[in-house]
Amino acid sequence: MSEDSSNDYRGIAAIWLEAQEIKVWSKVNVKTKKGAFKGVLIPRGEQGDDKHIIIKLPSGYNIGISLDSIIEIKTTGEVQSDYSIPNLKVKKDPKKPTVVLIGTGGTVASKLDYRTGAVIPAFSLQELYNAVPELEKICNLETIQLFQKLSENIEPADWIILANEIASCLENVNPAGVVIAHGTDTLHLTAAALSFMLKNIDRPIVLVGSQRSSDRPSSDAAINLINSVHVAAKSDIAEICVCMHGTSGDTYNLVHRGTRVRKMHSSRRDAFRTVGDIPLAKIEKGKIKNTGISYHKRSLRKGNLEIDAKLDENVGLIYSYPGMKLEQIEYFLENNYSGLVIAGSGLGHINQKLIKTISRAKEKNIPVFMTTQCLWGFTGMNVYETGRMLLEAGVIPLANMLPEVALVKAMWVLGHTKEIPFVKELMQKNLAGEITEREPFDGYLILQGRVDKRIDRLIQKEK
Amino acid sequence: MSEDSSNDYRGIAAIWLEAQEIKVWSKVNVKTKKGAFKGVLIPRGEQGDDKHIIIKLPSGYNIGISLDSIIEIKTTGEVQSDYSIPNLKVKKDPKKPTVVLIGTGGTVASKLDYRTGAVIPAFSLQELYNAVPELEKICNLETIQLFQKLSENIEPADWIILANEIASCLENVNPAGVVIAHGTDTLHLTAAALSFMLKNIDRPIVLVGSQRSSDRPSSDAAINLINSVHVAAKSDIAEICVCMHGTSGDTYNLVHRGTRVRKMHSSRRDAFRTVGDIPLAKIEKGKIKNTGISYHKRSLRKGNLEIDAKLDENVGLIYSYPGMKLEQIEYFLENNYSGLVIAGSGLGHINQKLIKTISRAKEKNIPVFMTTQCLWGFTGMNVYETGRMLLEAGVIPLANMLPEVALVKAMWVLGHTKEIPFVKELMQKNLAGEITEREPFDGYLILQGRVDKRIDRLIQKEK
Numbered sequence: 037m038s039e040d041s042s043n044d045y046r047g048i049a050a051i052w053l054e055a056q057e058i059k060v061w062s063k064v065n066v067k068t069k070k071g072a073f074k075g076v077l078i079p080r081g082e083q084g085d086d087k088h089i090i091i092k093l094p095s096g097y098n099i100g101i102s103l104d105s106i107i108e109i110k111t112t113g114e115v116q117s118d119y120s121i122p123n124l125k126v127k128k129d130p131k132k133p134t135v136v137l138i139g140t141g142g143t144v145a146s147k148l149d150y151r152t153g154a155v156i157p158a159f160s161l162q163e164l165y166n167a168v169p170e171l172e173k174i175c176n177l178e179t180i181q182l183f184q185k186l187s188e189n190i191e192p193a194d195w196i197i198l199a200n201e202i203a204s205c206l207e208n209v210n211p212a213g214v215v216i217a218h219g220t221d222t223l224h225l226t227a228a229a230l231s232f233m234l235k236n237i238d239r240p241i242v243l244v245g246s247q248r249s250s251d252r253p254s255s256d257a258a259i260n261l262i263n264s265v266h267v268a269a270k271s272d273i274a275e276i277c278v279c280m281h282g283t284s285g286d287t288y289n290l291v292h293r294g295t296r297v298r299k300m301h302s303s304r305r306d307a308f309r310t311v312g313d314i315p316l317a318k319i320e321k322g323k324i325k326n327t328g329i330s331y332h333k334r335s336l337r338k339g340n341l342e343i344d345a346k347l348d349e350n351v352g353l354i355y356s357y358p359g360m361k362l363e364q365i366e367y368f369l370e371n372n373y374s375g376l377v378i379a380g381s382g383l384g385h386i387n388q389k390l391i392k393t394i395s396r397a398k399e400k401n402i403p404v405f406m407t408t409q410c411l412w413g414f415t416g417m418n419v420y421e422t423g424r425m426l427l428e429a430g431v432i433p434l435a436n437m438l439p440e441v442a443l444v445k446a447m448w449v450l451g452h453t454k455e456i457p458f459v460k461e462l463m464q465k466n467l468a469g470e471i472t473e474r475e476p477f478d479g480y481l482i483l484q485g486r487v488d489k490r491i492d493r494l495i496q497k498e499k
Numbered sequence: 500m501s502e503d504s505s506n507d508y509r510g511i512a513a514i515w516l517e518a519q520e521i522k523v524w525s526k527v528n529v530k531t532k533k534g535a536f537k538g539v540l541i542p543r544g545e546q547g548d549d550k551h552i553i554i555k556l557p558s559g560y561n562i563g564i565s566l567d568s569i570i571e572i573k574t575t576g577e578v579q580s581d582y583s584i585p586n587l588k589v590k591k592d593p594k595k596p597t598v599v600l601i602g603t604g605g606t607v608a609s610k611l612d613y614r615t616g617a618v619i620p621a622f623s624l625q626e627l628y629n630a631v632p633e634l635e636k637i638c639n640l641e642t643i644q645l646f647q648k649l650s651e652n653i654e655p656a657d658w659i660i661l662a663n664e665i666a667s668c669l670e671n672v673n674p675a676g677v678v679i680a681h682g683t684d685t686l687h688l689t690a691a692a693l694s695f696m697l698k699n700i701d702r703p704i705v706l707v708g709s710q711r712s713s714d715r716p717s718s719d720a721a722i723n724l725i726n727s728v729h730v731a732a733k734s735d736i737a738e739i740c741v742c743m744h745g746t747s748g749d750t751y752n753l754v755h756r757g758t759r760v761r762k763m764h765s766s767r768r769d770a771f772r773t774v775g776d777i778p779l780a781k782i783e784k785g786k787i788k789n790t791g792i793s794y795h796k797r798s799l800r801k802g803n804l805e806i807d808a809k810l811d812e813n814v815g816l817i818y819s820y821p822g823m824k825l826e827q828i829e830y831f832l833e834n835n836y837s838g839l840v841i842a843g844s845g846l847g848h849i850n851q852k853l854i855k856t857i858s859r860a861k862e863k864n865i866p867v868f869m870t871t872q873c874l875w876g877f878t879g880m881n882v883y884e885t886g887r888m889l890l891e892a893g894v895i896p897l898a899n900m901l902p903e904v905a906l907v908k909a910m911w912v913l914g915h916t917k918e919i920p921f922v923k924e925l926m927q928k929n930l931a932g933e934i935t936e937r938e939p940f941d942g943y944l945i946l947q948g949r950v951d952k953r954i955d956r957l958i959q960k961e962k
Contacts, residue, residue: 085887301873303846356651359812363834379818380651385684
């Protein structure tokens with residue numbers, strides 16, 4: 037469970053390695069059904085399972101080998117304790133922009149995370165350039181390993197640390213842009229949090245992840261990193277954004293606004309989708325093409341970055357469902373939460389039986405916000421009786437803000453004020469693109485075939 | 500709030516009518532900016548707001564008139580207390596199939612719901628044929644007004660009543676198919692519940708709703724009803740399914756499997772989408788075209804319908820998020836819930852800090868199920884450390900079952916057994932199409948432009 041244990045093999049792999057009398061950091065020759073490999077047996081890494089071993093090849097690439105496929109394995113000695121990857125001389129090219137890559141953990145950094153020894157940082161520039169040599173051609177890269185967390189373990193407190201790190205690196209390094217490598221599970225929530233915490237950004241801050249581990253041939257890690265670095269180095273988008281695969285192939289990436297993106301698939305490489313709007317840009321072979329959606333421009337904003345990272349974590353989020361009990365909402369009142377976001381049904385409804393608890397929240401001065409669990413579309417609380425009853429009970433409707441974005445925003449707003457009228461005003465005001473005036477006709481369930489055409493059309497218009 | 504109050508005007512409309520000294524059931528002549536109308540002032544109905552009055556025209560149509568647009572209103576007398584709509588003689592055509600329409604409330608029945616008097620049912624055949632005359636051409640229709648509920652107020656107990664009603668109507672009326680008019684907010688949950696409760700269905704049971712009230716020109720109520728009745732009368736699909744607009748226009752409807760459909764938009768007419776699969780069929784101008792997705796066939800199934808409507812409502816559903824507290828999960832353990840469905844992040848994760856509570860659930864014999872809040876894609880709990888830890892803590896992964904479908908299924912399974920191994924086996928087994936073996940390439944975020952092509956291609960193949 038701890039980070040230490042992630043450095044070792046477990047389960048079947050551990051038993052198997054013991055039976056073979058092979059230790060981590062041994063040089064090995066492996067004969068498999070798919071060919072022979074020579075390299076160093078490295079620790080399983082944060083995300084390895086117990087059915088593979090990981091070999092670092094002389095090229096610097098790591099490969100996972102299924103135990104099932106191994107015909108023979110032999111050791112040829114152990115790596116010296118002072119072993120290190122040959123130190124790549126990285127020359128700074130003054131003509132190239134500088135990009136800072138901040139590592140927080142997750143699959144995109146998981147290859148880089150296979151430690152070659154305690155002395156070598158998991159996220160060194162050398163490892164990165166070995167793994168993705170294209171990066172050196174785009175920019176002068178600087179790397180910061182901020183933390184090493186699976187993104188399901190990222191917490192609101194981490195958002196604050198990250199926001200401060202970004203601010204200090206903008207001040208100290210003054211890069212063209214920043215890329216944040218992040219696990220994908222909650223990447224969109226971190227993106228939303230940074231969108232509220234960092235004001236007047238004057239360059240791209242790009243979150244990137246990877247849906248498939250770099251040890252798999254289908255990995256999207258390298259291409260996502262390359263495209264994100266392109267955006268950070270060259271794009272005019274001065275916003276918090278997410279840059280991930282646009283299709284399930286390696287054809288192009290999309291850039292999504294940090295407050296309108298959600299992970300909509302558990303495994304596809306194009307899991308991240310702009311919801312209720314059109315993505316900001318498409319990147320194909322290093323070329324960034326804007327879709328015509330308006331954004332804050334690097335060319336128009338200079339300096340004045342403000343970090344405003346106060347949060348009140350004490351906010352809950354519930355998706356309503358038939359059979360939901362009064363007590364499930366009461367829990368939030370009894371435990372003195374500062375606010376509650378409901379992802380209600382349809383236009384923003386819950387069972388009318390539950391409304392009396394909402395009234396009690398009002399009495400206790402706990403704001404209750406309404407979003408829609410449909411994810412697409414706006415709340416519309418004046419249309420039906422239930423909506424009007426909820427408004428009377430004090431519920432604050434949040435237009436087309438995504439439930440998870442509403443949660444993050446409520447934490448941020450309640451970190452600044454508990455005065456209900458002011459909370460309401462801030463929550464209902466568009467601060468960072470989290471509320472749009474209307475949904476474009478094809479902002480609904482955008483699929484690649486369609487996005488292709490739509491975005492290409494918009495690109496044409498833009499020209 | 501009660502059903503009684505829905506019979507009367509409230510707010511501004513009530514004050515305005517009082518000022519005009521006009522009572523409900525008065526004959527009125529109304530002069531508006533858009534023309535003059537003559538009819539009977541009927542109660543506002545379940546979903547009317549307080550800015551319109553509803554007039555039943557001599558044709559039987561109801562229209563909503565905005566107070567703002569009224570220039571003059573005059574009464575010409577009250578309707579007799581024994582007033583009734585002229586009884587339309589509906590002749591049964593022995594050549595036509597019979598379809599039973601069960602009303603449960605919601606927008607699709609909201610026009611039909613404007614009562615003409617306490618003696619006249621809100622959902623009479625006459626009203627229906629007046630409103631949608633096409634229905635008479637398709638089939639012999641019989642109507643049952645089961646309840647009159649906004650769907651956010653539909654509860655698990657109502658699913659049981661509905662399942663029994665369907666079963667008794669199949670036995671007594673023996674129709675070609677059944678259509679259930681339902682509010683859209685939780686329509687997909689009722690569809691899922693019926694899918695588990697009714698076994699060996701030998702004809703179509705079609706749920707239908709309407710995203711726009713029939714008093715609005717953009718209403719989808721009539722077309723949805725017509726298409727649903729077509730499916731019930733003629734389709735070979737012997738399953739619980741949902742028939743709603745396929746596009747935002749009135750071009751065609753789609754038929755979705757009851758366990759793989761979700762309301763994905765708060766207001767669009769094509770809000771209902773098959774998630775992670777392809778819809779079963781498309782209906783255009785009365786023609787039903789199957790997509791080639793396999794389904795239970797009317798032609799192969801005869802009789803043996805089984806109602807199995809036992810439920811344990813005591814099941815919770817939570818969507819995990821950063822900052823979620825241990826106590827929020829503990830609530831379910833302390834309040835002796837029978838089970839808990841988690842919509843975790845990504846492949847089925849929660850913050851590792853919360854896992855100890857999951858272990859406590861195991862000790863207390865409370866099954867915890869994992870689905871993905873991405874909605875699309877499968878759980879994959881052997882890929883990362885967190886998944887494996889959750890499995891060790893006893894979490895039961897549910898493949899690509901939708902979180903809300905998992906909730907309904909868990910209620911149903913736990914209504915039958917509390918023995919964990921048996922619960923696990925039933926929950927992980929595909930009983931009604933709720934788990935699919937794989938997701939088709941274009942089962943992700945299907946959009947109409949794309950669905951058009953894909954479905955047309957599949958239809959071609961099927962031929």
